[in-house]
Structure formats: structure tokens, C-alpha cells
Ligand code: SF4
């Protein structure tokens with residue numbers, strides 16, 4: 002990459018209305034990007050998943066989208082981020 006990671010806003014966004022707290026993304030991501038929200042007193046279902054470490058996400062990876070059966074994970078347009086990656090021959 003040709004810029005500091007924190008300058009590159011590539012990371013997943015979870016739609017909380019679609020997330021069913023299945024934890025598939027949490028189990029799948031090798032970079033610890035996801036974490037369940039804190040358990041609230043009186044909560045009657047598992048806490049929603051959150052993007053706890055967004056800048057751990059690998060720029061232009063979007064593999065976790067495929068493991069989310071609820072289609073709750075999205076990313077910004079890839080074309081906007083190609084400029085940050087230098088490909089080696
Ligand atoms: S895989 Fe999708 S539905 Fe499951 S916890 Fe992650 S965002 Fe929520």
C-alpha cells in the first residue's frame with residue numbers, strides 16, 4: 002500500500018437491521034475485524050456484531066461478504082481504492 006492504513010477507509014459496514022448475530026463473519030475473518038457488541042442488561046437475543054477494528058481489514062479484501070447469509074455486510078466501491086495498492090511484477 003502506498004498510504005498509511007488509517008488513511009484508507011476500506012472496511013466492512015454491517016447493517017444492524019439485517020445482522021442476525023450468527024457470528025459467521027467473526028469466525029471467518031483472520032484479522033479480528035469483528036467483535037460482538039457488549040451484552041446489555043435484559044437483552045433477549047445475542048448482541049449484534051460490530052466492526053471493532055476496521056483498520057485491521059485487508060485493503061480490497063471482501064471475503065466476509067460471502068459468508069454473511071443475511072447480506073448484512075457491505076463495502077465501498079472497489080474502484081475508489083485501487084489507487085492505494087501497488088501491484089508487484
Ligand atoms: S455474518 Fe452477517 S449476520 Fe452473521 S454476525 Fe456477521 S454481519 Fe451479522
Ligand code: SF4
Nearest residue numbers: 030034058059062065
Ligand atoms: S474483508 Fe477480509 S480482512 Fe476485511 S473484515 Fe472481511 S474477511 Fe476480514
